[in-house]
Amino acid sequence: MDITSMTAVGLGKKIKAGELTAVEAVKGCLAQIDKVEKDVHSFVTIDREEALRRAEEVQKQIDEGILNSPLAGVPVAVKDNLCTDRMRTTCSSKILENFSPSYTAEAVRNLEKAGAVVIGKTNMDEFAMGSTTETSYFGVTRNPWNLNHVPGGSSGGSCAAVAAGESPFALGSDTGGSIRQPSSFCGVVGLKPTYGTVSRYGLIAYGSSLDQIGPIAKDVTDCAAILEAIAAHDPKDSTSIDRNAYQNAGTAGGEGQPAFGYDFMSALVNDVSGMRIGIPKDYFGDGLDAEVREKILAAVRILEECGAVAEEFDLSLVQYAIPAYYVIASAEASSNLSRFDGVKYGYRTQEDEGLHNMYKKTRSEGFGPEVKRRIMLGSFVLSSGYYEAYYLKALKTKALIKEAFDQAFARYDVIIAPAAPTTAPELGKSLSDPLKMYLGDIYTVSVNLAGLPGISIPVGKDRKGLPVGMQIIGNCFEENKIIRAAYTLEQKGGRIS
Secondary structure, rough: OOOHOOHHHHHHHHHHHHOOOOOHHHHHHHHHHHHHHHHHOOEEEEEEEHHHHHHHHHHHHOOOOOOOOOOOOOOEEEEEOEOOEOOOOOOOOHHHHHOOOOOOOHHHHHHHHHOEEEEEEEOOOOOOOOOOOOOOOOOOOOOOOOOOOOOOHHHHHHHHHHHHOOOOEEEEEEEEOOOOHOOOHHHHHEEEOOOOOOOOOOOOOOOOOOOOOEEOOOOOHHOOOOOOOOOOOOOOOOOOOOOHHHHOOOOOOOOOOOOOOOOOOOHHOOOOOOEEEEEHHHOOOOOOOOOHHHHHHHHHHHHHOOOEEEEEEOOHHHHHHHHHHHHHHHHHHHHHHHHHOOOOOOEEEEEEHHHHHHHHHHHHHHOHHHHHHHHHHHHHOOOOOOHHHHHHHHHHHHHHHHHOOOOHHHOOOOEEEEEEOOOOOOOOOOOOHHHHHHHOOOOOOOHHHHHOOOOEEEEOOOOOOEEEEEEEEEEOOHHHHHHHHHHHHHHHHHOOO
């Protein structure tokens, strides 16, 4: 039985039916890791003993009828900026190289309650700052489709692990496209929920008003099941939203389906009849690779054949999204990362001649170049004399972008866009030009600025055999609409192979 090719829900069914055990599932993943990890390098930490111990414990609960979740007994890989008790959490940075948290992130706890088995922590761009997973202190991750290309970032390790069959599913975090873009590059499905849907408790913050945890998996069904497991109101997170409070505000997923709530599996309906799809002209102009455009528009035609109505429209303010995002994200990063000073925890320089010198040396030695760049940019835009000119103006732009999306969703159920301008670039081609790397986020950052949900699904391959991803964006709390559209397309078009 080839565990590496199974979906998470499919594997869960096999375990529940007694066709294999949770221990066998974990051993199958560990065997695949041993086979490909030396080339792909998806993981920073692999905890074999704890994973096998946990699998035995879960299997006993399954046998006793205590656990009946679709994910019970299924292995999962967790991005290394989500805290895990008993397992180090590094953010792929030297400054947290040996940090072992005393608690577990709420999203991971919810997965463990459902019976999932954490097998390890995945590589990422340092502190989630990057789009290629090349800024990691622990070395680059490679794209399983072509080892000379990047997997995307910052959740590149999670996406590569799923694409390489090392784990049936994974958790990532998305600040400006960090789930959707690497999912596109690696040919997997990645979902960024509405801001506040999944607790950020235990997520080491990059941009607090933008970060959101989400699932990465082989298909849409898996993403719906995982999101249902991890989404919940959490009083420990002040940005967490009780979606059930909005339950009776209308219907978002179709007739008879809850508007907001946490029932995402009900959206797995192969029907988009009458669904209104918006195609932003701004996203399909100059700068988008011709092959990417062709594959996405072919996918739109499939949805139209299934009864959807697609229409082009102008989505204003697109050109302001990148500068607004990087001003806000960098400002929040400069504040959030000030806690890493060599005093409380993490790396501390050996040359600490005086307190201020120790601060400077610790941070200079502990942070990588990209993190330093964003901290300095953030400190600059928050400084006296520049706050109003940059940061305040970026916040006003953020509000206008949200208003533009509100106007669009008054006319359309979902918006379809690229997840990235091109397929995965070659290793070493992006870091030499940071500005070019920042501009690669043009199609994803607006979703975070507006707090919207978005899903990336594979829609084919380019002439080099690299996956092409398409992004489906929904209005706030309307994950069910994007899940329904993605599921229908997946059923009609099939997943890439």
